[in-house]
Amino acid sequence: MARKLLLEHINVPGINTLDVYRQKGGYRAVEKALKTLTPDEVVEEVKKSGLRGRGGAGFPTGMKWSFLAKPEGVARYLVCNADESEPGTFKDRYLMTYIPHALIEGMIVASYALGAKTSYIYVRGEMMPQIRILERAIAEAKAAGFLGKNILGSGYDLELYVQPGGGAYICGEETALLESLEGKRGNPRIKPPFPAIAGLYGCPTVVNNVESIAAVVPIINEGGDEYTKIGIGRSTGTKLISASGNLVRPGVYEIELGLPVEEFIYSDEYCGGIANGKRLKATVAGGSSVPVLPANLTLKLANGEPRLMSYESLSEGGFATGTMMGSGGFIAFDEDQCIVRNTWNFSRFYHHESCGQCSPCREGTGWMEKVLHRLEHGHGKMSDIDLLVDVSRKIEGNTICPLGDAAAWPVASAIRHFRDEFEWHVREPLKSQETNYGIAKYAEPIAKAEVTTDN
Amino acid sequence: MLKVEEQQPVEFSPALITKFDEISNRYPEGKQKSALLPVLHEVQAELGWLSARAMDKVAEYLKIEPIEVYEVASFYSMYFLKPQGKYMLEVCRTGPCCLVGAEKLMDHIEETLGVKEGEVTADGLFSWRGVECLAACGFGPVLQIGPEYTFYENLDEQKVDTLIADLRNK
Numbered sequence: 001m002a003r004k005l006l007l008e009h010i011n012v013p014g015i016n017t018l019d020v021y022r023q024k025g026g027y028r029a030v031e032k033a034l035k036t037l038t039p040d041e042v043v044e045e046v047k048k049s050g051l052r053g054r055g056g057a058g059f060p061t062g063m064k065w066s067f068l069a070k071p072e073g074v075a076r077y078l079v080c081n082a083d084e085s086e087p088g089t090f091k092d093r094y095l096m097t098y099i100p101h102a103l104i105e106g107m108i109v110a111s112y113a114l115g116a117k118t119s120y121i122y123v124r125g126e127m128m129p130q131i132r133i134l135e136r137a138i139a140e141a142k143a144a145g146f147l148g149k150n151i152l153g154s155g156y157d158l159e160l161y162v163q164p165g166g167g168a169y170i171c172g173e174e175t176a177l178l179e180s181l182e183g184k185r186g187n188p189r190i191k192p193p194f195p196a197i198a199g200l201y202g203c204p205t206v207v208n209n210v211e212s213i214a215a216v217v218p219i220i221n222e223g224g225d226e227y228t229k230i231g232i233g234r235s236t237g238t239k240l241i242s243a244s245g246n247l248v249r250p251g252v253y254e255i256e257l258g259l260p261v262e263e264f265i266y267s268d269e270y271c272g273g274i275a276n277g278k279r280l281k282a283t284v285a286g287g288s289s290v291p292v293l294p295a296n297l298t299l300k301l302a303n304g305e306p307r308l309m310s311y312e313s314l315s316e317g318g319f320a321t322g323t324m325m326g327s328g329g330f331i332a333f334d335e336d337q338c339i340v341r342n343t344w345n346f347s348r349f350y351h352h353e354s355c356g357q358c359s360p361c362r363e364g365t366g367w368m369e370k371v372l373h374r375l376e377h378g379h380g381k382m383s384d385i386d387l388l389v390d391v392s393r394k395i396e397g398n399t400i401c402p403l404g405d406a407a408a409w410p411v412a413s414a415i416r417h418f419r420d421e422f423e424w425h426v427r428e429p430l431k432s433q434e435t436n437y438g439i440a441k442y443a444e445p446i447a448k449a450e451v452t453t454d455n
Numbered sequence: 456m457l458k459v460e461e462q463q464p465v466e467f468s469p470a471l472i473t474k475f476d477e478i479s480n481r482y483p484e485g486k487q488k489s490a491l492l493p494v495l496h497e498v499q500a501e502l503g504w505l506s507a508r509a510m511d512k513v514a515e516y517l518k519i520e521p522i523e524v525y526e527v528a529s530f531y532s533m534y535f536l537k538p539q540g541k542y543m544l545e546v547c548r549t550g551p552c553c554l555v556g557a558e559k560l561m562d563h564i565e566e567t568l569g570v571k572e573g574e575v576t577a578d579g580l581f582s583w584r585g586v587e588c589l590a591a592c593g594f595g596p597v598l599q600i601g602p603e604y605t606f607y608e609n610l611d612e613q614k615v616d617t618l619i620a621d622l623r624n625k
Contacts, residue, residue, distance in 0.1 A: 075483070087549045087588040118483070125496060125533045126589055128604035161481040166492045166531025169587065183491035183523075185530040201486055244551040244592035251593045288550060288588075329592070331551050345550045349587050355530075 002269075003230055005218040005238050006211070007254040010098055016133065018140040021101040029220040030146055033109045034154040037220075042113035046216060048224030050236035055081055055172070055209030056287065056327040058311050061216075062224075067196040068114055069204040077205040078116040080107060080213050081177055082123040082130075085169040087288035087349060088329025091240035092210035094252040096123070096130045099214075100137035104160065106213035108146055109220055111158050114206055118159050121210075122177050125164040134162045169353035173401045174207040175199075176355065187357045188401035209327075211240050232258030235310035239328050245283075246334035248272035259309045261285075262299045265332065278334040281439045282418075285314055286326020288346050289406030291413030292339070293323050294442035302446065319413065321446075335439035339421050340432075343414040344372035350407035361404040364395040368411055375422060378429035385422045389415055418442070465508045467516075471501055475516055488519055491527055495534055500602035504535040532586065533601075540575045540582035542622050545599050548585030551592035556611070560596045561585055563612045567619060580623065 014020035021027070033042050047062030068076060080103065084092040096103060103121070111119045123131050138160050141147045149157050163181055165171050171180045175189035178200050199205020215237060219227050228236045235257035241264070244250045249272040255264065264270045265280065274280050280295040301307050302321040307314065311325045333342065351365035368391055374380050392408035399405075415422060421437040467475075474497050475490065482489040494517070498509055510524040517524075528534040535543075546552075546561050561572075564583050568576055575582050591597045594608035598615075600622075607618060 084590045085588055088551050088592050090590040090592050090594075093590045120481075124590070125492070125531070126586075126599060126604055128601075129606060159481075163481075163489075164493050164496055166495070166527070167533035167586075168531050180492065181489060182486070183488035183517075183519075183527065185526055201483065242593060244595070245554045284550075331554070331592070333554065337554060342550050342553070345548075345553055349549050352587055 002254070002256045002259070003238065004254045005230075006095065006099075006102060006214055006240060007252070015099055016097075016101075016137070018101060018137070018144055021099070025221075026101055027105055027141075027144075027146055029217045030105055030108050031152060033112055033220050034152050034156055039113045039115055042109060042220065045224040046113070046219055049215075049219040049227035050224075050231075050234060051212065051215055051219060051227065052235070052311065053209060054211035054215065054239065054328070056086065056289070058325060061208060061212050064196070064208070065110075065114060065206060067194070068206055069197050070115065071204070075118070075201075075203045076114055076116050077200045077203055078107065078111045078114050078119040079174075079177065079181065079200060079205060079207045080119070080121040080210060081172060081174060081207050082121050082127070082210045083165050083172040083177060084127075084210070084327075085124055085172055085353075086327045086329055087346065088242060088244055088284060088331040089287045089327040090242045090244070091252050091328060093127060093130060094242075095210060095214060095240070096127070096134060100130075100133050101141070102214040102217060103134070103210055104137050104141050105146075106216045107160055108141075108151070108158060109216050110206075110208065110213055111160070112156055116206075117157055118161070120161050120163050120181060120200075122163045122165060122171070122181055124171070125166050128164070131162050131164055138162070168355075169349075170355045170401070170403060173403065176401065177207060178205065185355070187355050188403075190400055230256050232308065232310050233312055235312060235325075239309070239325075241309065241328045241330050243271050243330045243332070245332035246275045246278065246337070247332050248275050255309055257308075257310045258313075261307045261309055264309055264330070265299075271332070274332065274334050276334070278336065279439055279443055280332060281335045281337060281442050282333040282339060284323075284329070284331040284333075284410070286324045287329035288331070288349065288410060289402075290324040290326040291319055291322070291409050292343075292417065293321075293413075294417050295439075296443055296446045297321050297417070300446070304445075319409070319416070323413075336436055338376070338436045339414055339418040340372065340376045340425050343411055344369065344376045346410045347372050347407070350403065354403060354407070358399040358401075358404065360395045360398040361407060364391050364404070365407045367391050368407070372411070375425050376432075378425070378433050380422075380426045380429070382423065382426050384426070385415055385419065388412075465502070465506065465512050467498070467512060468501070471497060472516075479517075487517055488523070491517060491519075491524065492531070495524070495528060496602075499534060503541075504538050538575070541580050542582075542600050544581065544583040545586045545589075545601075546583065547587070547589040547591070547595060547597050549588035549592075551588075552595035552597060555595045557585075557596040560598075560610060560612065560615060564615060564619075567616065581619070 171186040176186040195205040283298040347369040351369040396408040514521040
């Protein structure tokens with residue numbers, strides 16, 4: 001059995017309460033950090049651990065913390081990004097629902113490390129039940145002396161608040177989140193300045209994902225070096241993977257980074273294979289924004305070696321034959337699913353969620369949705385396929401925030417790997433309304449010569 | 456029949472004002488505009504939607520311009536700028552849920568309630584709409600109902616029928 005650092009006690013009855021959480025060793029990290037470590041030593045442990053941001057970007061958390069400006073007399077803030085909305089991703093909601101104190105404890109340790117006296121957990125507004133759960137957990141922690149004035153006699157004061165969002169995917173982008181927390185529309189800010197210099201209310205701010213904050217707890221308990229013993233290479237530790245789509249057992253799994261993708265999909269310890277005895281056609285390995293891969297490139301690298309669940313292995317081959325770890329939202333498509341339809345669905349999502357600030361994204365996502373709609377509904381032209389590639393290229397890299405890239409990549413990658421399925425929709429407009437293209441050659445071992453690097 | 460008079464003056468209850476005060480205290484002095492999103496959620500939970508009158512009152516309370524409230528309320532998808540049914544069924548319509556039957560479920564809800572997306576049933580009880588990813592992809596299809604955002608997972612047509620019947624008899 002793989003080691004579990006975050007979900008080890010998930011099935012313990014009452015683990016959502018402070019008492020049971022403490023019986024299972026909870027709040028040891030707060031005691032250790034506040035009583036025996038300086039803030040800089042906490043940052044150092046996290047740096048040593050090699051923990052990479054679990055929200056999607058994969059930037060080393062300890063390094064992000066060390067960039068925080070510390071001017072005299074200016075407040076510093078820690079804001080937890082719990083605006084989980086990346087299609088395919090549902091790990092943070094799961095963690096907050098069942099082990100809220102793991103996040104609260106991580107917030108206290110991280111706030112101490114950064115010298116924040118007030119911290120916020122920005123939770124997407126639709127997660128009202130989770131907001132109530134967190135508020136209850138905060139009240140419990142406060143009553144037990146883990147929050148408030150002079151925590152555990154250390155002289156350190158911290159207030160922790162939950163802030164609801166209003167329903168906007170864009171607020172998962174850290175500067176849009178800060179705008180939203182200031183009571184404004186979620187329009188991403190131009191960087192620099194980065195939040196580490198000028199974030200919430202213009203003050204130095206760190207924004208971290210729920211899972212990154214929760215991972216700080218085992219790192220402080222066991223030490224950063226111990227954390228690096230799990231995982232592979234620069235992908236240290238464990239990662240929560242949200243598995244969805246046509247799987248026997250979808251759900252949230254904690255894996256040791258480096259697990260072979262094939263084992264994750266087919267072993268009984270994890271997803272248990274493809275549902276209803278069908279075959280795997282494609283996957284989106286890291287949330288809707290990352291490139292979609294056919295089954296063959298999901299399981300194996302272009303050179304035939306097994307692909308692993310790690311930041312490096314998932315992105316091996318670049319966008320020509322690889323994808324990204326992203327937020328760990330693993331979506332499996334069986335042989336009956338239509339790639340064109342799913343790409344249209346995702347495009348509609350990005351069009352709906354574009355904040356409208358940058359014209360390439362505002363206009364481009366709308367056009368991609370329209371063109372994909374007509375392809376999917378039997379009114380497409382052969383030239384539409386290259387038109388989509390062209391539009392996607394004009395969005396990518398030309399916007400203030402990464403939503404533009406996130407909208408462009410699923411479309412570009414779908415055409416890169418499934419062009420014949422798109423062409424079939426144009427050639428067989430009537431047939432494509434009644435039946436699907438099927439698995440075709442997408443699960444067959446790939447010949448190196450077939451790997452193209454265009455688009 | 457649901458009737459809300461746009462011109463009717465809006466009064467916030469003392470309990471609601473207490474709640475606003477508590478929310479405003481979470482932010483540093485002078486940064487009370489941060490309370491806007493949570494305050495709008497409270498108002499919508501009490502009134503069912505956000506009328507211009509209600510938003511003006513929120514602006515007055517937070518000492519900001521009304522436009523600052525309108526631009527926020529119209530940006531975020533959770534705020535209703537017109538009256539909805541008492542129960543708004545919000546079904547996730549994004550990719551992973553569609554892989555496990557969300558589109559068929561929305562067709563079924565439309566047929567069962569007899570109203571199109573965004574419309575209100577004649578008895579004022581129900582509205583429905585498709586919404587984007589609700590972060591429960593492994594448990595789809597899913598739907599939520601405000602203002603508490605009660606969450607229903609692993610849905611099928613039969614479960615939705617039971618849910619609608621239960622809400623009708625409530």
